[in-house]
Amino acid sequence: MLWLFMYILFGDALVATFEVIVPNKHLLAIRGRPAVLGCEFTSGPDLSSLVITWQRQEDSRVVHSFYYQQDQLDRQCPKYHNRTSLYVSELHKGNASLKIASVRPKDAGWYFCIVNNDKGTGRALIEVTYGALYSEPRLSIHVNSSGLKMQFETEGFPKPEVIWLGEHNQNLSYYLEIHDQIEDGLYFIKSICEAQKAVVNVTFTLKNHLLNQNLQRPVCLTYDEDSTDHVIIVLAVLSVVCILLVIGIIWLAVHKQNKERSSLR
Structure with a gap:
């Protein structure tokens, strides 16, 4: 018991x-x-x-x-x-x-x-x-008549927080695209910020909170706003010259053909 x-x-x-x-x-x-x-x-x-x-x-x-x-x-x-x-x-x-x-x-x-x-x-x-660490952001710059476009591209997981800051740490407006790459299990990020100033001093920031990843990439550059207009004018002039040359060649060919026909008569 x-x-x-x-x-x-x-x-x-x-x-x-x-x-x-x-x-x-x-x-x-x-x-x-x-x-x-x-x-x-x-x-x-x-x-x-x-x-x-x-x-x-x-x-x-x-x-x-x-x-x-x-x-x-x-x-x-x-x-x-x-x-x-x-x-x-x-x-x-x-x-x-x-x-x-x-x-x-x-x-x-x-x-x-x-x-x-x-x-x-x-x-x-x-x-x-x-989680996946975001790759080194790839920068590309596009200049046109309306100003300057700065674009960063990168891949990682999960969706990040993206911020563009001006030279006085003010938040800037920007465009953001996020695409899901199914095969790799990553997000493809493309972010664009536009500037109309001749002197650009901005910072691109990406935060992956899951992995405590914080990427900051400053962009500092100076460009000549008038140079864009000059390029456009030069291209326009070259286009006109090319058109005139084509017209001239066609006129000469037609004139030569008419002359040959007259001599046969």
Whole structure:
């Protein structure tokens, strides 16, 4: 009776000695880099009964499996082929962490770490968020009769905050295009700011808040407003000259043809 009483009193505590935990319930994965999904469990001396399964929560896709003391990847989702691995040398320490190489946009989501051994069975849930650093902004400048256009282009994820500042740190108006590149899982950003002054001193700022990325690119330049008008005038004159030359050539050809016909008569 005493044994039964002790079991009733402490039985739940004995069963609860087996745990599966994730040290960090959220992981920020960066495009193209490996991601390590941490998972720990109550280990035992015998690994022969150890079964580790990583799977997606939303559809139960198998990401990685380990049992019979080796990887078992027959049921692994094809999108993870040759991209996942466990720290096998640390399994006896209770380390069931999963490494995913070259993170992609579709790797974002919720993952179950499920562990079973001779001490018990348990699972833990971890969320993976995807982000991509924005590339070095590419500057192009376009001059026309109405002024100057400055354009920056870059790619990254998620959607950024874009700001154009004047020389006195005042906010400037600008045009912004954002396109979703489905294959790469990136946003293509194109931002244009116009200026009518001969001296330009502005700063383009892009902030990727998810990855704490802050890009600031100043644009300082001076251009001759009259030079644009001069170019337009020169091009107009050249166009007129070309037209006159064409008319002259046609007139000479017609005149020569008429002269030849007159001589035949």
